[in-house]
Amino acid sequence: MKRLQLGIFASGRGSNFSAILDKSSKGELEADIKLLVTNNKNAGAIKKALVHKIPFIVIKRSMFDTRDDFVKKMLMILKDHNISFIALAGYMKKIPVEVISEYENEITNIHPALLPSFGGKGMYGSYVHENVLKTGCKVTGVTVHLVDNKYDHGPIVAQRCVEVKEGDTVESLSGRVLKVEHQIYPEVLQLFAENRVVVEDKVAKIK
Numbered sequence: 001m002k003r004l005q006l007g008i009f010a011s012g013r014g015s016n017f018s019a020i021l022d023k024s025s026k027g028e029l030e031a032d033i034k035l036l037v038t039n040n041k042n043a044g045a046i047k048k049a050l051v052h053k054i055p056f057i058v059i060k061r062s063m064f065d066t067r068d069d070f071v072k073k074m075l076m077i078l079k080d081h082n083i084s085f086i087a088l089a090g091y092m093k094k095i096p097v098e099v100i101s102e103y104e105n106e107i108t109n110i111h112p113a114l115l116p117s118f119g120g121k122g123m124y125g126s127y128v129h130e131n132v133l134k135t136g137c138k139v140t141g142v143t144v145h146l147v148d149n150k151y152d153h154g155p156i157v158a159q160r161c162v163e164v165k166e167g168d169t170v171e172s173l174s175g176r177v178l179k180v181e182h183q184i185y186p187e188v189l190q191l192f193a194e195n196r197v198v199v200e201d202k203v204a205k206i207k
């Protein structure tokens with residue numbers, strides 16, 4: 001079994017990044033967290049990376065003259081850090097297709113709802129929970145999926161339900177969902193470390 005050489009992409013708070021770090025430092029996730037990649041120099045995730053002495057890099061399209069230069073640099077950074085697997089954890093930008101091809105079935109994303117419901121462009125953060133509540137859903141949950149060229153799309157690796165309770169607010173619901181995110185994401189990454197995820201006809205199966 002090979003330890004994952006993990007690159008984590010995050011744009012915001014970084015609580016999933018922390019949860020993954022925590023499980024790897026406890027030995028419950030066989031992964032080395034090699035790098036944090038962010039498009040946001042103010043991301044909370046950077047502070048966490050500094051505390052844990054994880055290298056980080058701020059990279060975004062606007063730092064480059066051409067898209068090509070941007071993509072080349074991103075690929076070079078990933079190669080230089082020997083990244084074998086990418087986990088998106090609240091990364092707000094689309095991953096360039098070239099990176100998706102280079103890391104085919106080796107990029108996961110976590111989404112705070114049961115995809116394919118409540119996903120896609122613009123469906124992020126509190127909007128997701130707001131819409132779940134507005135629709136009157138009785139259950140919501142968490143999805144971890146492999147990443148393809150569409151937002152919140154690609155083979156679903158794992159999902160877990162969270163009950164929507166009478167009187168829930170965006171805050172109460174998102175808090176419960178987030179707790180489940182912190183459990184399921186390291187667990188799913190461990191499945192990849194154990195080489196137990198196979199994709200057949202765009203469907204992910206656990207061996």
Ligand code: GRF
Pocket residue numbers: 010012013014015016017089090091110111112125178181
């Ligand atoms: C999480 O809810 C995740 O599902 C979504 O973005 C949020 C990131 O939160 N993709 P954090 O930065 O990990 O705290």
